[in-house]
Amino acid sequence: MSGEGLESVTFRRPTEADYEAISRVVDDWWGGRQLDHLLPRLWLQHFTGTSWLAEAADGRLAGFLIGFLSPDKPDVAYCHLVAANPNLRRHGLGRALYERFFDDARAGGRTVVSAITWPANRTSIAFHLALGFEVQAGTGSQNLYGTPARAGYDFDREDRAILVRRL
Ligand SMILES: CC(C)(COP(=O)(O)OP(=O)(O)OC[C@H]1O[C@@H](n2cnc3c(N)ncnc32)[C@H](O)[C@@H]1OP(=O)(O)O)[C@@H](O)C(=O)NCCC(=O)NCCS
Structure with missing residues (x-):
């Protein structure tokens, strides 16, 4: 799939049948970090109506976005994971x-x-900045790796930057 542009890529909603193909690439696409636990099957059972899958002409996975409309915050939509095939990056x-x-x-x-x-x-x-997101600074955040972020945001050990984009 290397060297292709986006012309041959198509977009559709994922289904549970895509679960294996997606979960298989997570660690690799995130640069070898062990992150597949971020994507248990439930995401492909209950959140497909607001998620997207991109497919190359040969049917192989080109990218995906798993997101949902917040049930608790009626003004917010939340993106859980987004990724592009490493061979197709920087093509939009x-x-x-x-x-x-x-x-x-x-x-x-x-x-x-x-x-x-x-x-x-x-x-x-x-x-995210290129797409118009802002990194939330302020109370509880500190400069981590050059970005305002919350230390120990998850599990009391995982640092996270909080990104917000107004529509
Ligand atoms: C982050 C990621 C999804 C971007 O996908 P992509 O298809 O390469 O992004 P795009 O081509 O749409 O880039 C849009 C803009 O974002 C910025 N951008 C994207 N990748 C960048 C990089 N490596 N360095 C600097 N800016 C970058 C650029 O401004 C780019 O526009 P340009 O190419 O015209 O300059 C991809 O790198 C990826 O899958 N990374 C691993 C998974 C991950 O970290 N996901 C995000 C956290 S959930």
């Missing part, structure tokens, strides 16, 4: 996935999209 695929999710959020009456990311994931921070 991540942006195209998010744009579809922004449309879902607007259609659901949401005015804010939020996400969190590891502050040392500079690519993720740069990507």
Whole structure:
């Protein structure tokens, strides 16, 4: 799939049948970090209506975005995971996935999209800033890896930057 542009990539809603293909690539696409626990099957059972899958012409996985409309916060849509195949990066695929999710959020009456990311994931921070997200600073945040972030945000050990984009 290397060297291809986005012309041959198509977008659709994922189904539970896509679970194996997606969960298989998580560790590799996140640069070898062991992160597949972030994607138990339930995400492909209960959140497919607001998630997106990108497919190359040969049917192989090009990218995905797993997101949902917050049940508790009626103005917020939340992106849990977004990724592009490493061979297809910097061709606008991540942006195209998010744009579809922004449309879902607007259609659901949401005015804010939020996400969190590891502050040392500079690519993720740069990507989100390019898409119009802001990193939340202020109470409880400190400078981690050059980004305002909350130390020990999850499990009392995982640092996270909080990203917010107004629609
Ligand atoms: C983050 C990720 C989804 C971006 O996907 P992508 O398809 O390469 O992103 P796009 O081509 O749509 O990039 C949009 C803009 O984001 C910024 N950007 C993307 N990757 C970047 C990088 N490596 N360095 C700096 N800026 C970057 C650029 O401004 C880019 O626009 P440009 O290419 O015209 O300059 C992809 O790198 C990825 O899958 N990373 C691993 C998983 C991950 O960390 N996900 C995010 C946390 S959940």
